[in-house]
Amino acid sequence: MVPPDLQKRAPQTREEALRDFRTDQIMAAARRVIGAVGWADASIDKIAEDAGVARSTVYVYFDGRDDLLNQCLAQNRIGLSERVREAVQGADGFEAGLQAFLEAILVYVGEYRAFFAAIMQVRGLDPFFRHDDRPATEVDSIRVEVQAILADLLKQGLHEGLLDEAAMVEATRVMGSMIYGSLMWRVNDPEPVPAADEARSLARTLLFGIARTG
Amino acid sequence: MVAMEATPQAELRARRSPSRSEGQGRAAATRARIVASAGRCFARFGLARTRMDDVAAGAGVSRALVYEYFASKRKLLAVVQREALADWFAAYEAAVADTPSVRAALTAWLGFCLTDSDRHALARAVFVGQEGEGAGAWSEWRIQLRDEWLARLTALLERGIARGELRAGLDAEATALALRGLQVGVTQQVLGDPETGVARERQIAAAIDLMLAGLLPPART
Numbered sequence: 555m556v557p558p559d560l561q562k563r564a565p566q567t568r569e570e571a572l573r574d575f576r577t578d579q580i581m582a583a584a585r586r587v588i589g590a591v592g593w594a595d596a597s598i599d600k601i602a603e604d605a606g607v608a609r610s611t612v613y614v615y616f617d618g619r620d621d622l623l624n625q626c627l628a629q630n631r632i633g634l635s636e637r638v639r640e641a642v643q644g645a646d647g648f649e650a651g652l653q654a655f656l657e658a659i660l661v662y663v664g665e666y667r668a669f670f671a672a673i674m675q676v677r678g679l680d681p682f683f684r685h686d687d688r689p690a691t692e693v694d695s696i697r698v699e700v701q702a703i704l705a706d707l708l709k710q711g712l713h714e715g716l717l718d719e720a721a722m723v724e725a726t727r728v729m730g731s732m733i734y735g736s737l738m739w740r741v742n743d744p745e746p747v748p749a750a751d752e753a754r755s756l757a758r759t760l761l762f763g764i765a766r767t768g
Numbered sequence: 769m770v771a772m773e774a775t776p777q778a779e780l781r782a783r784r785s786p787s788r789s790e791g792q793g794r795a796a797a798t799r800a801r802i803v804a805s806a807g808r809c810f811a812r813f814g815l816a817r818t819r820m821d822d823v824a825a826g827a828g829v830s831r832a833l834v835y836e837y838f839a840s841k842r843k844l845l846a847v848v849q850r851e852a853l854a855d856w857f858a859a860y861e862a863a864v865a866d867t868p869s870v871r872a873a874l875t876a877w878l879g880f881c882l883t884d885s886d887r888h889a890l891a892r893a894v895f896v897g898q899e900g901e902g903a904g905a906w907s908e909w910r911i912q913l914r915d916e917w918l919a920r921l922t923a924l925l926e927r928g929i930a931r932g933e934l935r936a937g938l939d940a941e942a943t944a945l946a947l948r949g950l951q952v953g954v955t956q957q958v959l960g961d962p963e964t965g966v967a968r969e970r971q972i973a974a975a976i977d978l979m980l981a982g983l984l985p986p987a988r989t
Contacts, residue, residue, distance in 0.1 A: 595816070724974040731975065732946070734952075734953040735951065738952055739949065744910065755942040765980040
């Protein structure tokens with residue numbers, strides 16, 4: 555005899571699986587469309603067409619354009635943070651950790667290059683863009699999440715006795731800027747340098763600076 | 769790199785003998801007004817939503833006159849981008865020309881990116897452009913910007929290494945990539961998040977300190 559809780563759960567799980575599949579399909583289409591035509595022109599109609607579903611189906615799963623974008627970004631936030639945490643955990647020591655952290659971000663964002671380029675353009679991560687019609691707040695949670703991982707990494711550097719605690723607040727801010735700046739270039743560059751090379755340059759500059767003496 | 773395809777005959781004549789008559793000077797001034805207005809429109813609306821009517825209105829001229837100077841919106845964009853790039857790097861050259869050190873040059877570079885607000889709209893126009901819209905021409909322009917930016921940073925770093933200001937073993941080309949990211953990022957941070965409460969000068973100084981000294985204490989370097 556099937557336990558009552560499984561009886562109840564089984565159909566729900568199927569429904570959830572279908573829902574996950576559908577939402578993934580629609581979100582993948584949304585990223586493609588936004589990447590191709592930009593946020594302003596990415597209509598629900600275009601996204602539905604790309605996903606091969608009816609317009610009304612999109613509204614079954616999402617409250618509208620903003621909600622769809624926010625859920626896309628939320629999914630990216632989870633994907634990015636998993637990837638970055640994994641990379642940092644696999645690295646040996648602070649310097650390797652910093653390099654792995656940077657490389658994982660560059661690679662992940664590179665996988666959604668056109669989408670992130672379109673979002674950065676609208677949202678103002680790009681230094682020269684301050685649009686009033688900001689589409690989403692989830693972009694901010696991506697930043698917060700990445701900063702939290704960076705803060706853990708810096709704590710490790712402090713723990714290893716490599717870093718000076720007094721300099722950490724400014725250093726974190728400046729490192730955040732450097733990562734944004736590099737990403738902004740990379741997503742728009744038709745032929746970016748390999749992520750590993752750029753991560754190495756960034757990590758070395760952050761750690762050792764460029765001056766002849768410290 | 770000055771292309772001629774978007775330059776009307778009237779202005780070509782004006783360039784050959786700029787002081788010959790008031791009319792020719794006016795032609796150049798009109799052209800400059802149109803380009804400036806287009807820069808503001810592209811920055812505000814993007815390429816697709818900018819109409820030649822808006823450009824004309826912003827320049828205080830008729831739509832027909834805009835077409836006399838620029839055959840199409842795309843050609844106008846190309847001119848805006850090209851002139852913005854030239855303006856950008858001319859400002860850079862001026863900012864770092866007499867600087868005694870790499871530190872001063874980097875400070876000057878960040879300074880001019882952040883303090884000249886007229887340049888923000890232009891820079892924004894330069895960066896506006898969606899992949900679907902003339903990606904070919906756009907990429908060519910972007911590649912030029914990237915290459916010129918990196919070449920200038922690399923040259924600056926090499927100068928610092930040659931003078932003994934920077935570490936002898938520094939990989940100038942690779943480091944230029946990192947510095948570019950930092951420059952753009954700090955610019956974004958200062959322009960984009962004015963509410964952080966940290967003074968602009970302090971942010972620039974912190975970024976430059978970090979660039980020069982790195983995070984690790986001197987013993988490790």
